[in-house]
Amino acid sequence: MSTTTAAETEIPSSRTEPEAAPAVPKPKVYGWGQAPAHLRTQTQLAAERLKLAPGQKPVAYLYIQRHGQFDLYDPADAVKMKPLGSSTKAQMTARRTCPECGKVRKYPVRKRCSVCQTKAYEAQRRREARTCWDCRTVRERPLPVSHHRCPDCRRKQLDQQREEAVAWVEEATVCAGEDCTVKLVTKKEARAHQKQQGLQRGWWSRAAHWPRRCAPCTEAEERRQAEQRARWEAGDQARREAERREAQARVQWAAEALADPDVLVLDTETTGLDDDARIVEIAVLSSRGEVLLDTLLNPGVPIPVDASQIHGITDSDVASANRFSDVLARLVALLNGKRVLIYNKAFDVGVLRHELTLHYLDCSPIEATEEKAAVWARERAAVWLDTLTVEDVMIPYSDWVGDWSEYWGNNRWQPLQGGHRAAGDCRAVLDCLRSMGRGYETVAAGDGGRDEGEAG
Template sequence: MSVPAKPESLPVYERRDIPADQQHLRTMTELKSLRLKPAPDQEPAAFVRVYRRGHGWGNFPLYDPAAASKMRPLSVKQQAAKTARRTCPKCGAVRNHVVYGQCGPCQVQEQQERQALQARTCWKCHRVSLAPFRSGQNEEQDRCTPCWVLWRLQKQFEAERLAVWRRTCPGRDCNLVTATDEEIAAVRADSTHRVGWVPRWCPPCAERDARERAERQRSYEESRRQAEEHRRRRVAELVDWAQALVDDPTVVVLDSETTGLEDDARIVDLAVYGMGGDVLLDTLIDPGVPIPAESTDIHGITNQMTTGAPSFADVLPRLGEVLEGRRCLIYNKSFDVGRLRHELTLHYLDQAAQDAARQVSATGIMPEGLREQAVARAQKQAAAWLAAVKFEDVMLPYSEWFGDWSDYWGNYAWQPLDGGDHRALSDCRAVVDLLKGMARQVHAETA
């Protein structure tokens, strides 16, 4: 039933401020509990301001029960359902309110039983006794007798062991008494000793301990010296490796920019740069797929820039010509070689598809497993093309020479390549400058 609007002439009371002559007025909810309802033409006598769950604060009408009409009596099924909601499932008593779970007296009884069981349960071994334990705040209480006896024995043993440890030498396998109880008590009673009593070493154990400490220190220093020597030798090897590359005019550097970092990313920019400074290859490549915006934000190559550019198949003959018989350096070889393998596989797969189309056109027969055979042959041809080129990685040797050790990876951290505008040719030049910087260390150490 909706709440009627409050007329301006009717008063609004707080629950505690209702006058004595209107204490008999009831809200609609209270009338419903009396099996009454407002008559069709009955108007509110006043309003009361109360808070109701689901409604909040509001002005609710008050009606005169004498003028209200009776509600239709409940059916047998409705009365049974109402009684069932007010019946406690534990004790079976019918309450004057809806029972959720169990009634209040049953909840109190259950809590008392739980507390009584807890008082009779040993917190250490969880054994339940017939009589409750003493409830105390220290660990000597709330235990069963066996656990209490065991605890007292343990405390006594710890006290005796501590007393023996304070009196005897702490050396290995040494039980020589080095202090008396009176000396220990005098030191512990002196407030100037902030550390307290420290067990005394006997001369043989003290000498042996000093000798072992010195031996461990020498072993640590020797291992550290060997590690530093190994590091110096390795850096010298890397410097010689970089110097040999700088002095070899046949060495080239390759780099590529792609549509992303996925396994199926396509190459959009490819460059091959000679160690002597000659540009052997520098071209944009039409990938055949849209370039994502996040990749364009890195290298600045857009779809408009690659429109009309040669495909990878058009660039492949020139690429094979400039790499033939040369040492090819790549910064992060695994990524660029992986992109080349994907492009080569697609190239040879296109050739296989063309050959298969000509074969089907000539014979009119579609061989079984043609696709699987074409993919396997394309992958084999791509692997053979890559195996004919001498690829070498620069990132891992440079990171080892740089020496930024990472405890998380258990190795030297990879160093980023600063190529400026992140184009393929710029990255190639950055690799050459990086190698020359490594090689200059030879002259610096000589000086």
């Protein structure tokens, strides 16, 4: 056996390796003021009536801090642009011509060129220097910079300043108490302090060591502030006590509602949130969680896609379902003489009112006109709803959670975690009542009921 290894044996190759391509140098990056003078950006080439040749690549880059990187090209490799036509040149000249002075500038001019703008600004400044600040009269010569007023307005200003200075001295030297005329500071001292601050001011401050009130007025003011503080503390304590009682009443109301056999929970799913939304599902549960009614309803109109994405009910699901009029009798039998709890009562009562109006509109007398039939249907719907005892759960529960909103100035409404189906939302309402009424189960049980949480 041969002891020669494969590493020691050289095997001639019949193929030759290809030669490596020469490395292409990368374009150099220059900083501000370091790029060669002959290189140009694409914008500079266009200004010299040059454009990039097909396939022309940048030979270097210019990097400017906070502005980014710009390509630099060699103008020798660029191609000259075609000469501009006479009409194009005329349009460009017209855009660079100032409408006021008529001179052609190096930049497009809209209303006036920069020279005319500067002249107008200086003219306005000169005019403003000759305009009185009070009467707005334009004088022939510039007014004094210190007050910018004409002689008449200046005299009025000085007279007003004197009156204000005299009034301040009279006020500063007398006790600030109501109907008190006791002198606390001499007028000479007040005028000296006023002059030290400057007579040209519109207001003056009292010296720190001056007493503001005499001894009797100071005592009276302290008594008044003490009485006001006591009233505020009493009011704040009464407010806190009222809030505590309201919170306790909410908790007790929730516990008693769970223990009351005459309490029902109702919820609906609709085609939308508008006033004319139709009901597609309705459910009624007892306070113990027993399902008394849970059915889909055919609204008679297509269910929008947005509504179906929320509650998952489509047109095919309600195609063979009953109408609202078909379950109205059963609904009346369930709700008669009961306390009905609804989360967001305003919305569900509104959709019930709309469905009842449509139901009674179909049952209106044949001889009645359309307007009279609509009035009759609305009245019947209102009478039907007035016989119900409906209570809202959303507001008490939101107040119990206490998620305060500075924007609304009230507690935020809490979303109902029921899955956006009628029966699930009813169970979520019962869960809200259990959370609120925790701690009062024994009180409710003593009245003959039993807490739902203990039953579970």
